[in-house]
Amino acid sequence: MTRSRDEMELDLAFLVNGTLSEAEMAEMEALLAEDELLAAERDALATIRAEMQAEEIRTPGEFGLARLMRDVNRDAAAPAAAETKVVALRSRTWMWQAAAAVAVLALAVQAYLPTTGAPQGEGYVLAGASAPGALVVSFAPDTPELQIRDLLVGADLEIVSGPSALGLYRLDVLDGGDLDTATAALRAARTIVESVENAEN
């Protein structure tokens, strides 16, 4: 052996994950054959590694990819939009991305949920069919909260859920309010509101 026990002990994790060279591995194995404590630690670390690798995790998946593509498109569109002020075109792009994301999500939920059971702990809040609210709305990314609040209060609207990972909010009309009037107010606020859709409940 060319290294001390203490030096070699520092490599234990890399013996367990199989990234040592053959020479280093042979050296470690020789040490472990003589050192029960270190061998026990090796076994414990191997169990920990196996446990970690077996851990199932729900990732954002296609939903996250749709969100990424939406923002990439925004990134790409931003300079052009600044030059030409073609806001409507950008909104349509956004709407297309949102629609695609929802469609992908619906497929993913159908394909994924039956095989995995109930999620552990806090899951993702999705703008699914059973969600509350009469309207699904997205706001321009840089809109101050004060402007959103003023708009919603003025239109007798309240946020009942959101934002989702895509930045969608679900809104309801307050008692005494009128849905059509509120929808018109949102659509008129073009500098703040990027999209307004009726929720499909």
Added chain:
Amino acid sequence: MTENHHFLVQQVGKGDKQALAALYRAYERPVYKFIVSRLNDPHEAADILHEVFMDIWRVAASFEGRSQVRTWIFGIAYRKVIDAHRKRSRVTVTDEVPETGDVAEAADAGYAAKQEAEHLRFCMGTLSDDHRSAVSLAFYEDMTCAEIAEIAGVPEGTIKSRLHHAKKLLLHCLSGRIRGRAVA
């Protein structure tokens, strides 16, 4: 595979969104798992994953290929989580190995047979971010010491030292929890 991913990054640098999508599909799961292991918050982890790939989109043109694509991407994620911790001003959890406790006892305590995933999650959560990162990259991703050192931007000796301390803390924590459960 590595060459393919290198090509994808080059294409992303030229503005190819399909290449970005391919890169996302290849790395989303391991990078997300790495981020969650350090934040323990799936919502925030999803946001940081998003930021990582937005960064890739924006800076891919400057990727010179000196490092592997995997270490480059994990390096971006590594720094994003540090930023998130700073924003949260999260209190650093213990770095000190308690004086009491016996590693041999922990190793012999039947942990290997019990498959206590819940205990492991808890004990991982007690580690500092530096320790947790090193363990995650070593055991989720099976990275070499050199790769982990490159991602964290520290010497290899530092990574070995972090893993050594993390091992002691983990085994001590697991030993304590399993003992406590046996007593209960």
